Amino acid sequence: MKILSASQTRSADAYTIAHEPITSLDLMERAAGALVHWLKQKYTAQIPFHIFCGPGNNGGDGLAAARLLHQDGYDVWVYLLEASQNKSSDFTQNLERLPQAIPVVRVQTEEDLPAALPKGSIALDSLFGSGLSRPLEGIYAQAVAFLNRQPAPVISIDIPSGLFADAPTPAQSAVVQAAVTLTFERPKMAFLLPASGAYAGEWHVLPIGLHPTFLEQTDSPYHLLVPQHIKSLLRPRQKFSHKGTFGHALLVGGSYGKMGAITMSGHAALRAGLGLLTVQVPHIGYTILQTALPEAMVLTDDHAHHLTRFPEDLTKYQCVGIGPGLGQAEASQLALERLFQQVTPPLVLDADALNLVATDRLLRQHLPPHSILTPHPKEFERLTGPATDDFHRLQLLKEFCAQYQCYVVLKGAHTCIGTPAGEFYFNTTGNPGMATGGTGDVLTGILTGLRAQGYSALEACQLGVYLHGLAGNLAAQAEGQISLIASDLYKYLGAAFRKASE
């Protein structure tokens, strides 16, 4: 699903108004109807709503929602913050349509704000939406500070006021801290990035029937991974298939004290449907692997504690995953240099393999094209240099993927897959329970297992990242987020495959 910029959203609104056709006022009515429908599912008419409206169409949404909630028997208070001269015409018309019975407070100075919102009420933030053109100041910033100190939960309409949809919001700006954001048609980029995403709280997308032709014809490099797409990628097993049908992968890693990482990757690769798995570990890992992962074949390095060489013949493997628990011994770095100078099967590089690539220019220069790299933000910035903000990090991601013709899985709450073609795919599954050691190793195993089965690099990244997060969600449902550990992810991977194919 494409993610649209604020200006594309404006064009989508305009296109819908012209081609459906529908008046702008009626489109706003539809948006407000979707908002109120959502609110009514969640809150009974005993809950009072305090609605803070700005001068633009976002404020217009708030006014229309106030009228609809009032008609449905809810207690509603409206606070008008319209210092701006440019009130939108839909705002003005919705103000005229506001029933007399709704109390309206005109807020021009801080003194006009109430001391506090009554206990048990909900605040709706419709101060500014995607039309925000500069940081909030004066009474608008004061209203934001007021909302942020209320115990009442704040529900933001379309986007937390003060947050830029698709550019960095300057530090120290006044931004509403929403408990929930109800956003129209598509999530905004800002929701997917760590610095800004926290303001949106839990966000829900409300479809408002923007014109499908516009959505189809508009190009965006930014995409969201959605269940329908994931389902379309999954390949069901055929009756006469055999283990050879599902690929043979090699996983390389593990070092003294870090054998768990490669063991978990191995479990995950097999649970991802892989036909055959060989794991290469340093000598001390032999018994550990044979015991903990009897389904895998094991090759041992001559060295007891770390990797010094890759197998001579790699042609029998359809994918090689390198990195979990690898360590950064000089001999391992040399082994990687030798590997990169030959023709290799598709590679998945993680953890210390990435750290070695980051410190060794030769390795970077010879990075085999179409490799999959799976850094967390710190590992990523070791590869590219520091990012000044989340949007700059995406720019670095784009440049890195283009320069090295590789796929980068930039891990986080909304993991982002960067591609050589300059596209970005944001994940929608996963939860903070997954912020625990070893979950990245599990992802490496899943990606290696999928790639070896013949999924393309992009397909493997999309499927792997989505299923890894979905397994995390299913594990959290059963075990809770706090107690979730990395091995739960491959325990629930089967359930994730089943759910994704429903």
Ligand SMILES: NC(=O)C1=CN([C@@H]2O[C@H](COP(=O)(O)OP(=O)(O)OC[C@H]3O[C@@H](n4cnc5c(N)ncnc54)[C@H](OP(=O)(O)O)[C@@H]3O)[C@@H](O)[C@H]2O)[C@@H](O)CC1
């Ligand atoms: N039919 C449709 O189009 C639909 C639209 N929908 C809704 O519309 C919302 C977008 O509406 P919008 O474009 O009117 O923008 P919005 O954010 O309300 O305010 C812009 C106004 O604020 C002003 N302003 C900006 N920054 C400012 C600042 N820092 N401090 C002070 N003023 C500032 C700016 O003035 P200017 O920048 O020119 O000074 C302008 O006057 C969207 O999020 C969704 O909720 C839905 O109903 C679906 C149908």
Ligand SMILES: Nc1ncnc2c1ncn2[C@@H]1O[C@H](COP(=O)(O)OP(=O)(O)O)[C@@H](O)[C@H]1O
């Ligand atoms: N808050 C979060 N929400 C969703 N997923 C998360 C969150 N925190 C971490 N994850 C996921 O957990 C994994 C952590 O990987 P990584 O940092 O490499 O861990 P490790 O090195 O311990 O294996 C990534 O796939 C990441 O997307």
Ligand SMILES: [K+]
């Ligand atoms: K808002």
